[in-house]
Amino acid sequence: MLDAVSAELLKFSRHRATWFLIWIYPVGFILLFAIAIAVALSGALPESPGTPSTAKWIENTAAVWYVPPHTLGRYLIAAFTAVVFAGEYGWNTWKLVVLHRRRPALIAAKYAMVLLLLYGAVLFTALLSVVLTWASDHLTGDAIPPGITPAAILHEHGMRAAVTIAPVLLTIAYTSLAAILTRSMIAAVVIAIVIGTAEQTFTAFAPLLSVYAPRLIWGLYQVLPGYHLENLGSWIVEGKAFEARFPRTGVVALGWATSAMAMAAWIGGLMLLTLGSFRRQDIN
Amino acid sequence: MESEGAVVELVDLSKTYRGRRGGVHAVRNVSISVGAGEVYGFLGPNGAGKSTTIRMLLGLIAPTGGEVRLFGEALRSNPRTLRRVGSLVDGGAFYPFLSGRRNLQVLARTHGGEGADARIDPLLEQVGLAHAAERRVKGYSTGMRQRLGVAAALLHDPDLVILDEPVNGLDAAGIQEMRMLIRNLCDEQGKTVFLSSHLLHEVQQVCDRVAIISRGEIVREATIAELLRQDEGLRIEASPLAMAQSALEGRWAVEPDGGAIRVAATQEEAPEVVRRLVGAGVDVFGLAPERRNLEEVFLSITQEDPDA
Numbered sequence: 001m002l003d004a005v006s007a008e009l010l011k012f013s014r015h016r017a018t019w020f021l022i023w024i025y026p027v028g029f030i031l032l033f034a035i036a037i038a039v040a041l042s043g044a045l046p047e048s049p050g051t052p053s054t055a056k057w058i059e060n061t062a063a064v065w066y067v068p069p070h071t072l073g074r075y076l077i078a079a080f081t082a083v084v085f086a087g088e089y090g091w092n093t094w095k096l097v098v099l100h101r102r103r104p105a106l107i108a109a110k111y112a113m114v115l116l117l118l119y120g121a122v123l124f125t126a127l128l129s130v131v132l133t134w135a136s137d138h139l140t141g142d143a144i145p146p147g148i149t150p151a152a153i154l155h156e157h158g159m160r161a162a163v164t165i166a167p168v169l170l171t172i173a174y175t176s177l178a179a180i181l182t183r184s185m186i187a188a189v190v191i192a193i194v195i196g197t198a199e200q201t202f203t204a205f206a207p208l209l210s211v212y213a214p215r216l217i218w219g220l221y222q223v224l225p226g227y228h229l230e231n232l233g234s235w236i237v238e239g240k241a242f243e244a245r246f247p248r249t250g251v252v253a254l255g256w257a258t259s260a261m262a263m264a265a266w267i268g269g270l271m272l273l274t275l276g277s278f279r280r281q282d283i284n
Numbered sequence: 285m286e287s288e289g290a291v292v293e294l295v296d297l298s299k300t301y302r303g304r305r306g307g308v309h310a311v312r313n314v315s316i317s318v319g320a321g322e323v324y325g326f327l328g329p330n331g332a333g334k335s336t337t338i339r340m341l342l343g344l345i346a347p348t349g350g351e352v353r354l355f356g357e358a359l360r361s362n363p364r365t366l367r368r369v370g371s372l373v374d375g376g377a378f379y380p381f382l383s384g385r386r387n388l389q390v391l392a393r394t395h396g397g398e399g400a401d402a403r404i405d406p407l408l409e410q411v412g413l414a415h416a417a418e419r420r421v422k423g424y425s426t427g428m429r430q431r432l433g434v435a436a437a438l439l440h441d442p443d444l445v446i447l448d449e450p451v452n453g454l455d456a457a458g459i460q461e462m463r464m465l466i467r468n469l470c471d472e473q474g475k476t477v478f479l480s481s482h483l484l485h486e487v488q489q490v491c492d493r494v495a496i497i498s499r500g501e502i503v504r505e506a507t508i509a510e511l512l513r514q515d516e517g518l519r520i521e522a523s524p525l526a527m528a529q530s531a532l533e534g535r536w537a538v539e540p541d542g543g544a545i546r547v548a549a550t551q552e553e554a555p556e557v558v559r560r561l562v563g564a565g566v567d568v569f570g571l572a573p574e575r576r577n578l579e580e581v582f583l584s585i586t587q588e589d590p591d592a
Contacts, residue, residue: 003394006393007391010393015381095339095371096378099367100391101394283344
């Protein structure tokens, strides 16, 4: 299995689109950071209100973790996953590799590679963020709040990273399935964007929509993954359930275990469908 | 390496594609057996079912009927047998953004077998791509891709090598090198080669045995020698032709051939043919053995098939 993952890494280490979709995290961060420093040094901003709190300072360094679970980040992950899974159809290279490994192992290696590169890039960006924030405060003479310890930084970053896991895995899962079924990078990206947008839109507007079909929307809201993603995030960050108020049917506020199981079912189900579809697929 | 027994066995192999107007039978009840150390040719006109059969043999597409057995084991229940197979399909499809060497490294790691990495340089040398090893494959010519495909097929030292149209895009020298390489794989390294090609002259020179597929069905399977012998004949210039024809008919098949007749007799039977003609009072002016090449035999077989 390690050989297969290493083959995937070797394969995509020279693929420009892949690197764009991975390096965009650190490069994008450095660009934004450079712009912020330039603006601060030019004096265009009003005087800083003072030293931020320790919690705020640490939270700022963890900003990159907000990207993967939100809309733009999920589109980027969808594009990356589509390239990795559907690229083999475009290059006609599945027939080159399926002789050498069992098909499920090839798909598993792709999942591992996507997660490894994605989390590697975000982790690197987070590290960069801590180092650059600290360095810029020194350079600009801003005071660094007291009480910043590696443990406190690790705790905040770990918590933010944990919030990303379910949405990232879900995006990878439905994009990989779309890629295997459509055999096309573009189709997979389009389908992933449509699904992602629909899921987030439904989650946001379900309480409003529920006035038209209260029971149906109430039921769908608790079955579809959108609420469970919000709920898991809320449990991790705030330690309590995410409350969704429905005008006619009441409040949805589920335990973390229920949401974790629901997400495991969605993600596991979609990944198993991907494996199953690929295992039975004719490669012409 | 298997020393005896069939390396490849196709048993009643079929593939039907579902369509709106019923199924399309791409391959129907194909049964062949390839022994260890053979170079086996798989011939057929375009659309005859060669590629579909090869894809089923490689586990790329699932048969709708029958079975593929490799090294005595059913492929469906033991797909790991494919790790003993090397293949070149579709002219060598590769990652276009990687160099030739990097493509082989990816394959070596995917396979995970011992020693594949160490074989990369000798193989690039062997297929004449050492000078272009660091160039991206997207800049390769068709012939270069084909050569890289052969290197990829041999990378993990397989016992069975399946080559689909391996000489496509190669120049005359390249074709000759490929012919020598294929014979060497069999004669020196004891590998079994399953080869599909439309260049019948090449097939005739390298294959021990061939199967001809037409309209999804095997219409002939024989050694090259048997196949050519089946169509052996004698061209006889004699007078009067009508009398000559009636003297021989009943014993051999006779057909007019311009100003002569063609008799479906072997060279060994020539004295008997002459005796009969002379005995019937026919004047014989010339007799020449006629042996068709594989291309002529192939055309006569595939054109015999009323559907082809």
